[in-house]
Amino acid sequence: MAQIVLHQNNTRGHASHGWLDAHHTFSFANYHNPERMHFGVLRVLNDDRIDGGMGFGTHPHDNMEIITIPLKGALAHQDSLGNSAIVKQGDIQVMSAGTGVKHSEFNANADEAVNLLQIWLFPNKKNVVPRYGQLSLDIAERHNNFQQILSPDPDDAGVWIHQDAWFSLGQFDEGFETDYQIKRKGNGMYAFVINGKVIIDGHELNTRDGLGIWDTDAINFKALTADAEVLLMDVPMEL
Known part of the structure; x- marks a missing residue:
């Protein structure tokens, strides 16, 4: 669970x-x-x-x-x-x-x-x-989409770091809904709401709220306002 x-x-x-x-x-x-x-x-x-x-x-x-x-x-x-x-x-x-x-x-x-x-x-x-x-980055690519901005792979989209982490940014229309798949087994996901109101796995979040989820393979995301903007940080849970 x-x-x-x-x-x-x-x-x-x-x-x-x-x-x-x-x-x-x-x-x-x-x-x-x-x-x-x-x-x-x-x-x-x-x-x-x-x-x-x-x-x-x-x-x-x-x-x-x-x-x-x-x-x-x-x-x-x-x-x-x-x-x-x-x-x-x-x-x-x-x-x-x-x-x-x-x-x-x-x-x-x-x-x-x-x-x-x-x-x-x-x-x-x-x-x-x-x-x-x-x-x-081309901001237009994050309209109703989680645009990858960081990964562990120098050849992948975004910048790269010395960690098995993936960051994505998205800007969404009201009512847009999608699922996000965790990139690596053992990772968790921390979502930071830059603007607007969203629901993540049944939890309602407002501007500048944060939600961490782990022990799951995917999260459900829905935008409740037309100006919703979210940063997802998919990171290892073990230090």
Whole structure:
């Protein structure tokens, strides 16, 4: 029988630093909840809004797969690997931190906020050579469809990471219904509702709610509003 965990929007951790308004689905920084440390290998799911011209100065990471998905606006990225890039809505960015990398992230625009999801996954290989990847996606391909944006395979659709995980994004019309098949035995699925209202396996979710499901092979999905937008994260449950 499928097991679930529900994380409603208003139960997330919250930090307001003036220039940064951050919501944490899992324990992060000053938000610590022993019941919300991770979902399988999914360690961090941060929903950040950064004021114009502001951002995070150079800081280090290691042995983590870091995925950034801008939802609105654009982010300026620089790192110790020599990469300098603008990551905008419709793009997905990945860093395999491996043996260690330093980077900075700033709002690329002075006159509007940037809203992004930053997601960390534990890798299945430690101390790999650090690497950077970025891809612009055709948003039209996710209309009434779960568009794959990440996988373990460099030759598959989307960016790739050192983990047996698959991410998909979808935008749906009201009433659209489909099933999602879990990609790998032993994986679970964490759904994050970016916008709108949906039902997943009988559980009604609203904007910024999250639902984790495991011990199942497939999930049923239905959009209840015309603006429904959802991120699915298909991840190993074992660390």
